[in-house]
Amino acid sequence: MTNTGIVGILLIIANVAFSYKGFTSSLFFYKYNFEVEKILVYKDYKRLVTSGFLHVNWMHLIFNMLALYFFSGPVENYLGPVQFLIIYFASLVGGDLLSLFIHKNQSFYSSVGASGAICGIIFASIALFPGMSIGLFPLSISIPGWLFGIAYVLYSVYGIKSRIGNSGHDAHLGGALIGMLVALLFHPAAFAQNYFTILLIAIPTIIFLYLIITRPHVLLIDNAFSRARKNHYSIDHKVNEEKINSQKEIDRILDKINKHGMSSLSRQEKEKLKRYSQSVK
Template identity: 60%
Template sequence: MTDTGIIVLLLILLNILFSYKGFTNRTFFDSYQFEIDPILVRKDYKRLVTSGFLHVSWLHLIFNMISLYAFCGLIGDHLGGLRFLIIYFSGLIGGGLLSLLIHRHHGDYSAVGASGAICGIIFAAIALFPGIGIGFFGLPFTIPGWLYGILYVLFSIYGIRSGKNNIGHDAHLGGGVVGMLTALVMKPDAFVHNYFTILLIAIPSIAFIWMMIRRPDLLVVDNFWFKTHHKNYSMDDRYNAEKNNAQRDIDRILDKIHKRGMSSLSRAELEKLKEHSKNIP
């Protein structure tokens, strides 16, 4: 067995053991999952890594491990086991950091799963081998890696902005971009040969991340379901909805103070509470 094979086997075993422990012990799960407040307030940075070894179900775990196994050989054979491991953890941490950026004002946001790390491996493979065929379970065809990468980035951007489901699109996008950039640092000549594909994937991804930093107010759009079922959604409705959402945020902060004290609040929550107090007549 190659060094990459041994590393992948160990990663799969760690994911299985860690996830099983989380399935059977909620305290363990809560202690190691990705959660905004413990990371930003208590500086519990280990959660950026440990959350990547937890999963919400056996189906979630199995799907991620199959995806990992499917792409490990391509990267491992080309770059070696150590570089494969570096890309894996770069994607994992990169996905977590992007989630932290997007949800920094959502203190109770939580997530688990190895998807960010696996997206890092997949996008690294696309950057180095844009012509690879990527198949889907049960379907008798593949699509070129470069097309898959572009479609995946666009889908992730839409998913982050719409917020229409519970999929961690932000961790997928962050992990994919960081994994791709890490692979290019290791093999810079790949950019010369595959620059068109790489730029098609990198430019919209980086532009979107920059937009989130500079203009976070543009992040959220109307949910597709809401558009479909509420065609008469007026500006007054939007104002009232935003007002209600703001009040729910304040109620959540006050409830958090009641349960954990003022010291548990993040900087963003303290600023929001201060701003709310100014508007009280």
């Protein structure tokens, strides 16, 4: 996939600039990341979008931007920049909404990354271009797009249940489904050309979403992956652990003020309290 359009390039630039700011400022990062408590309790809905322009580190950013570079061109050139942007942001928000629903009872759950939006672009490509092939990096082989789509959906469903890997499978799955559906709304003729593949991808996804809405306990699974979770350190785990540790430190400082007064704080403790008060405004 080549011939990246101007909107795709601008999105890459925006992701790099926003992520770099997050790399250099933890205050900026925690002000705009996806966090269940901030969205549901404080109604900070902008995080559903801004979190998609933040990344944990350079590797996370580069991997996502390479995927966006290679897959954005065909969709943008085929549908035009406006419809391409609608697919991108609808997939981003749709993926985050699914993640918010699944983790609604985990107040400290947080995540970042453009993967949901990019999955939407990839699955829009699968819907629009039935004969496309997808290269498997770093292997020098390609597989049919329809096979990749089916395998990815099944892997994401299992990943959500067992919470394996370093990825937010829920945001990926939600973004992929929304991207495909919006692309078909813009170009309904693609369904007639590629209906078998689209149904194979959409039906298990929709069934799974229906089950987790009506029977949330299906998300519980006991296997080798889930039992080993305490030994697995993923991207989302890293963000969540940092957030929890930061909150514990603030609680310790507030308890110290309650017992001994403001004058008992060290200069470093006062700075931490000041940064925290700014982050929750």
